[in-house]
Amino acid sequence: MAFPPRNGPNDVVAEPAVALPWLTMDSPAPDDAPKRYLVRTFGCQMNEHDSERIAGLFEADGMTAATGLDDADVVVLNTCCIRENADNKLYGTLGHLKSVKDARPGMEIVVAGCLAQKDQDGIRERAPYVDLVFGTHNVHRATELLHRSRAEGPLTEILEATVADDHELFPSAMPARRELGHAAWVTIQIGCDNSCAFCIVPAVRGQEISRPFDRLVDEVEGLAADGVTEVTLLGQNVNSYGRDLTLAARQAGGSGRVRPLFAELLRAVGAVDGIRRVRYTSPHPKDLRPETIAAMAETPAVCEHLHLPVQSGSDRILAAMHRGYTAERYLEKLAAARAAMPDLAVTTDLIVGFPGETEDDFAETLELAAAVEYDSAYTFIYSPRPGTEAAERVDEYVDPAAVADRFDRLKVVLERSALAKHEGRIGRTEEVVVEGPSRKDPSITTGRTGQNKLIHFVSPDPLRAGSYADVLVTGAAPHFLRGELVAVTAGARHRTRIPVAAG
Numbered sequence: 001m002a003f004p005p006r007n008g009p010n011d012v013v014a015e016p017a018v019a020l021p022w023l024t025m026d027s028p029a030p031d032d033a034p035k036r037y038l039v040r041t042f043g044c045q046m047n048e049h050d051s052e053r054i055a056g057l058f059e060a061d062g063m064t065a066a067t068g069l070d071d072a073d074v075v076v077l078n079t080c081c082i083r084e085n086a087d088n089k090l091y092g093t094l095g096h097l098k099s100v101k102d103a104r105p106g107m108e109i110v111v112a113g114c115l116a117q118k119d120q121d122g123i124r125e126r127a128p129y130v131d132l133v134f135g136t137h138n139v140h141r142a143t144e145l146l147h148r149s150r151a152e153g154p155l156t157e158i159l160e161a162t163v164a165d166d167h168e169l170f171p172s173a174m175p176a177r178r179e180l181g182h183a184a185w186v187t188i189q190i191g192c193d194n195s196c197a198f199c200i201v202p203a204v205r206g207q208e209i210s211r212p213f214d215r216l217v218d219e220v221e222g223l224a225a226d227g228v229t230e231v232t233l234l235g236q237n238v239n240s241y242g243r244d245l246t247l248a249a250r251q252a253g254g255s256g257r258v259r260p261l262f263a264e265l266l267r268a269v270g271a272v273d274g275i276r277r278v279r280y281t282s283p284h285p286k287d288l289r290p291e292t293i294a295a296m297a298e299t300p301a302v303c304e305h306l307h308l309p310v311q312s313g314s315d316r317i318l319a320a321m322h323r324g325y326t327a328e329r330y331l332e333k334l335a336a337a338r339a340a341m342p343d344l345a346v347t348t349d350l351i352v353g354f355p356g357e358t359e360d361d362f363a364e365t366l367e368l369a370a371a372v373e374y375d376s377a378y379t380f381i382y383s384p385r386p387g388t389e390a391a392e393r394v395d396e397y398v399d400p401a402a403v404a405d406r407f408d409r410l411k412v413v414l415e416r417s418a419l420a421k422h423e424g425r426i427g428r429t430e431e432v433v434v435e436g437p438s439r440k441d442p443s444i445t446t447g448r449t450g451q452n453k454l455i456h457f458v459s460p461d462p463l464r465a466g467s468y469a470d471v472l473v474t475g476a477a478p479h480f481l482r483g484e485l486v487a488v489t490a491g492a493r494h495r496t497r498i499p500v501a502a503g
């Protein structure tokens, strides 16, 4: 499943479209000074994680982080092609960068990520001042390619598939410059073997490749030793993690079954000393197995939160999307998860206005959403992604006015259940990991509950990010909780920054 954005529905993480407050003219580093880089990320957690790795590779190569565009010698745009208007955002941003580069000819512009993978030579055809374009399969060569572009001139290198070994292949196995010390993402798998009709991910990220089990556990042990207490396992379809590993083992003469290893991975990572919280994203409902539900229920560190993207409540639309399950099957799996974990928060992704969606189809989506009573949901208005099967179904595109009306009606149902779920937490004491002072009101502390709910609470003293605290929930809104500190239960253990960590 494509990752939901971290900042909310229909949002693009971390990056403006074309209004760039970071654009001013200033002097770059002198020739003998270390070059300074700036990485701007568009898109999902996988892209953010790739950006951490690009930054880590640059730092391992002697570069330092710029404070902004003012002092950046190398600007990397790590692009996403999943969100709407990705092209416009990229080329709008590049247009602004061109004016900076005109004033500072030594500045280097790099385009990486999914859109680079998809558009390939097209990027430098439209923006010839770009120095380097590389795709999703050669992030591990970012510094080498940058050196080559300096020596040989502008360069585009896109690999159609990954050919590197584990250490180079996976973002988590490369040097990292992690931004959030107490929590870390760990890529367990790249690519996707599914073929959802609306999704460009398989085309730009390739087939599923799982990272070896032992190396993942080793990495989490290393993170825990550095004070990380929360890990989020990342993959496009985490439930199928390890299927390729067991297949390869059998082809090599082994006798085991071809099967996913995700449940074992959850248990192993959850057992690492010092790891208090394990999250994962994203699972595919068709691959959610009883073993995974059991592992979640029986591993205390695994958080009581399941993000299970349903996309539609209509079997006809689910079939057109090639999702591989019916609404009934989805509800059965969810019921099994809730039976095993009664205090489970459930979130989802929903697409409104998929080509061919009728009012009856949408009524089934509303019915499913009301029946499930989600804690929250990312809702997306369908927008065609060139290169996907659904985008070809132009004759079946749904009238935008009808889609907007459906979107609003769905939002009412989802917000009603979110508020009810949040109100149900009032009076409970929840364990919260502190994220820091609230951006809107620094006198308020912000954190996350185990169910991944945002909570704003009052604390008599400032609390360091990464601390754990018991917080009494005193109020609720559709998108957050309010509370009061009861007690700090554990201080933060991480260093302020993990500068460079090799996997």
Ligand code: SF4
Pocket (backbone or CB within 6 Å): 001, 002, 192, 193, 194, 195, 196, 199, 200, 201, 202, 236, 237, 284
């Ligand atoms: S093809 Fe389907 S399962 Fe794979 S990443 Fe896209 S939405 Fe997720």
